[in-house]
Amino acid sequence: MDSPHLRPLHPLPLQKPSAPKQETAFHLQMETSPLLILSTALLITLYFFFRHLRCRQPHKLPPGPPPLPVIGNLHQLGNLPHRCLHSLAKSYGPIMFLRLGNKPTVVVSSTEAAELVLKTYDGIFSSRPSVDALRHLSYGNKGMVFAESGAYWRGMKKLCTLQLLSPAKVESFAPMRREELGRVVRRVRAVAAKHEAVDVSAEVGQLIADLACRMILGCSTRDKFNLKPAIHEGLNLLGAFNLADYVPLLGALDLQGITRRAKAVNRAVDKVLEDIIREHEEDTTGKYEGDFIDTFLAGMGHPMNGSPQDDEPVHVLGRTNIKALALDMIAASYETSSTAIEWAMSELIRHPHAMKRLQRELEAAVGLGRTVEEADLPKLNYMDMVVKESFRLYPPAPLLIPHESTEGIEMGGYYIPKGTRVIVNTWALGRDAGAWAEDPEEFRPERFADSGVDVKGRDFQLVPFGSGRRSCPGMHLGLVNVRLVLAQLVHCFDWELPAGTSPKELDMSEDFGLTMPRAKHLILRPSYRLLV
Numbered sequence: 001m002d003s004p005h006l007r008p009l010h011p012l013p014l015q016k017p018s019a020p021k022q023e024t025a026f027h028l029q030m031e032t033s034p035l036l037i038l039s040t041a042l043l044i045t046l047y048f049f050f051r052h053l054r055c056r057q058p059h060k061l062p063p064g065p066p067p068l069p070v071i072g073n074l075h076q077l078g079n080l081p082h083r084c085l086h087s088l089a090k091s092y093g094p095i096m097f098l099r100l101g102n103k104p105t106v107v108v109s110s111t112e113a114a115e116l117v118l119k120t121y122d123g124i125f126s127s128r129p130s131v132d133a134l135r136h137l138s139y140g141n142k143g144m145v146f147a148e149s150g151a152y153w154r155g156m157k158k159l160c161t162l163q164l165l166s167p168a169k170v171e172s173f174a175p176m177r178r179e180e181l182g183r184v185v186r187r188v189r190a191v192a193a194k195h196e197a198v199d200v201s202a203e204v205g206q207l208i209a210d211l212a213c214r215m216i217l218g219c220s221t222r223d224k225f226n227l228k229p230a231i232h233e234g235l236n237l238l239g240a241f242n243l244a245d246y247v248p249l250l251g252a253l254d255l256q257g258i259t260r261r262a263k264a265v266n267r268a269v270d271k272v273l274e275d276i277i278r279e280h281e282e283d284t285t286g287k288y289e290g291d292f293i294d295t296f297l298a299g300m301g302h303p304m305n306g307s308p309q310d311d312e313p314v315h316v317l318g319r320t321n322i323k324a325l326a327l328d329m330i331a332a333s334y335e336t337s338s339t340a341i342e343w344a345m346s347e348l349i350r351h352p353h354a355m356k357r358l359q360r361e362l363e364a365a366v367g368l369g370r371t372v373e374e375a376d377l378p379k380l381n382y383m384d385m386v387v388k389e390s391f392r393l394y395p396p397a398p399l400l401i402p403h404e405s406t407e408g409i410e411m412g413g414y415y416i417p418k419g420t421r422v423i424v425n426t427w428a429l430g431r432d433a434g435a436w437a438e439d440p441e442e443f444r445p446e447r448f449a450d451s452g453v454d455v456k457g458r459d460f461q462l463v464p465f466g467s468g469r470r471s472c473p474g475m476h477l478g479l480v481n482v483r484l485v486l487a488q489l490v491h492c493f494d495w496e497l498p499a500g501t502s503p504k505e506l507d508m509s510e511d512f513g514l515t516m517p518r519a520k521h522l523i524l525r526p527s528y529r530l531l532v
Ligand code: HEM
Pocket: 144, 145, 146, 157, 160, 165, 328, 329, 330, 332, 333, 336, 337, 340, 396, 397, 400, 401, 402, 403, 464, 465, 466, 467, 469, 470, 471, 472, 473, 474, 475, 477, 478, 479, 482
């Protein structure tokens, strides 16, 4: 007890001498105190270090190319953004961060990353960024394709899914499709008889426009107007990376002329839509019954909210909404299906064995004594493979339609801030070497022979219609159109390139807008092959 080591640091007057254990413990603590202090300090440092890391982790943005002042990475998009973004992703990875002007933007380019955006965090990424051109094109953005997520969009989506584009509704327009497609077959047959060439792109584009107009507006483009050039221009304007969206200060100058052109498109379209709506209102014969304008007019003045929450305003469907929605539907259906058909035809011409195999399948299922009917489509397995392969290499909307995050979120180890524009590069997904092991650049429909991969939004390496909340409500109709028209063209005619062009030389370059049509029209010479 005399040892200085056993002396308490502070006098403990009340401590009984019979408390040796306590004294010993105290003594031991005192003996190891430098070690204790060191380890405590280390623990505290580690605690704060990891806490700091944890706090910082959510703010670790995905990698990406360094941005320039003001324009950010806009200069790196080029004329074909899907290709430029694909090659940038090879350096920076499948979740890549860009600044387009002052807008934070994330581009996803792999199957796994697409699944994170379109499925795992679908609820957070299901809004749309505001697009300046739409203010002028589409009545201050009163349509649904670019509507931000919320009650109005939910209501419209429900109307689309359950009424306008339901399988039963699509089926009800089958006679109209037969009639319009029959007209095209007769016209091409007449050209074939004269041994002349057909502009397949123009012919298919006009057919799809007529199908859409009759279904949506109740009259075809032959009747009294042709919206096709205006819609084509509108889609190009929407696909363009508009400075007004990214550098609002420069936007006022309209350096690309987008605002001016968008206003011109709207003026042209508005007059036509006004006339059509008036005709519907005045009609007493019932000839417009069941078309989309008729359905919209029946809902005019009624609330359009999906499942309104308490704090959400109630939207009542008015005349301007009807025009904006009709325009949306036409724009969404016009170039998507026709683009898919012209690319499939282009690849079939370049791959005669695939064309022959498809014709043999059609001969077996339909015979040469008649044309294809919609009821034949489920029997055409190889046809399905051709369509899937075509969607893989040429997704009609190569960057889908931009999504936007409504909250900050950690995804794939990176932080994606609230209000980030999210681009899914479906063009790159179709070439994702991880998902398409064998020759991803090659057109080979047979790759789908033993694979369960489909286009319906469950397989994220192939999502031409998107997936999740924002996926395309017109998928069923789009697939019917593409399969039917392609099957009919291949069944009724043999096709060859005009003299002097070999299949290998066919120009396969693409244009870029919201959709990705061929840059040059596909011109082919048909010869009729049926016995009727
Ligand atoms: C082959 C034909 C078609 C293709 C490839 C296609 C593709 C797409 C794609 C990629 C999207 C965006 C998905 C996303 O942002 O995640 C979309 C949206 C949409 N599509 Fe289609 N589409 C086709 C036909 C149609 C048709 C025929 C209609 C209607 C008549 C239609 C109506 C719509 C609408 C209304 C949206 C917006 C959905 C929303 O924002 O919630 N589409 N489509």
